Amino acid sequence: MTDPVIVKHGSSPVILGFPHTGTHVPPEIEARLNENGRLLADTDWHVDRLYDGLLADATTVKATFHRYVIDANRDPSGASLYPGQNTTGLVPETDFDGKPIWNEGEEPTEADIAERIEAFHSPYHAALAAEIERVRREHGIAILYDCHSIRSHIPFLFEGKLPDFNIGTNLGVTSAPEFEAAAQSVVAHAPGYDHAVNGRFKGGWTTRHYGKPETGVHAIQMELAQSTHLTTEAPPFAYDEAKAEKLRSHLQDILERIERLSFSARM
Template identity: 50%
Template sequence: MKNWLTVKEGDRPLIVSFPHTGTMLPEDIAHNFVSPELARRDTDWWVDQLYAFAADMGATLVHTAISRSVIDANRDPSGASLYPGQNTTNLCPLTTFDNQPLYRAGHEPKETEIAHRRDAFHAPYHHAIEDQISRLKATHAKVVLYDAHSIRSQIPHLFEGLLPVYNVGSNYKTTCAPELAERIETICAASDQPSVLDGRFRGGWTVRHHGQPENGVHAVQMELSCRGYLREPIGSVSEADWPVPFDPDFAAPMIETLKQVLAACLAFAETP
């Protein structure tokens, strides 16, 4: 296995993928960024720790250590926008979520460099997911792919106001069975935290590409607002106050809800 790609295999029909928790900046790329801190600012901080319980449930975990600022594993490899008409970031982002330049002037990646990163990091990550889907489909009629994300609660460049705490994405109930998406949203709503199904974040390329409910592969994205599990400074952030440390006690209520969510995914997948 590549040193930046980790797969922990489980036997139950659930795959949890982590496309944005990585902070690795390859040496031949790192010097092109304005700063390492800025290049890592939009990381899905501590999400892999938040779901540490998933392996004990028998889930398979797929994780890339490459920073999303190098290449975003949840973007269409063709470069096509997943959210036409809305502000978003590219396959190889040029700006942060707050629309700050990531690269020093004149050091932005050219097409040949983007193609190299796609072949080196994006394709192997999704091949790993495909391999795990195939492995689990050999013994299970249904498999759930759960794409785990988080984002700061307030980013005016990307969305208005405060984002709901739980953002369930099924691309309008096309990447998974509608009853699975609805069950997950019901669990989130019962937490008494704001939740939405197919709102601003209705699912990125991972769930849209791999989700094939007609073939027994049900994919769902969970975008968590950071305030749900971190003592997040709401609004703009800087190196001085972001990221904040992971505190398991503070995150405990959300962890309990997420355990229920993954249990529901397994119950769905294991029910004939």
């Protein structure tokens, strides 16, 4: 059985979360996906590769399971992150275009969802919470930087083109302002890119659940438009080396600035 989470322990105050890069779907669940669902189109394609090596001492916590199994960045209660807006749930019924992903009559039941919380969602968050606490004990501060990507055009979810960089701190609640400002400063001066702060993406459940600056835990979500690092935002969702290298320089700048600030903040 594939472990639901892979952890790499680091010595930095920065923790990188990867809830949506996993593509593992257990066979008994895959059999219930329809042809559209089996494309796994809503994966955060190559985001772990994009960040690989940018901050050598960062801790990484990576879900191996696909978000169609269960979404590690959704409230386990099933509450919506964006009430009144189109979104996908804890166990999605549709893809990001609003199209069904399950065979008719084989959609996940409440019992299925409960089993998947226990088998996948809970182990991922147990590991993430343990690393946050370990890092906070060691440094007096922990910075969770949650790594995401999404197609730049998804009419079902948002109008027009998504900005290249989307920083989310739930309107400043999940992070001290200096960490948000550090990330924004980099993207605002990145030539050829656009950005938004707390726009369509204000931070998912992970960011909102863990980001409590008063306790020394800060959380920022970075949602990247996939046009910034993929050859095409359609199958086979190939990684574009040239685009990615250009983007990686800005991402590294963000992480290094956040790390420097975290060392200053703990003194």
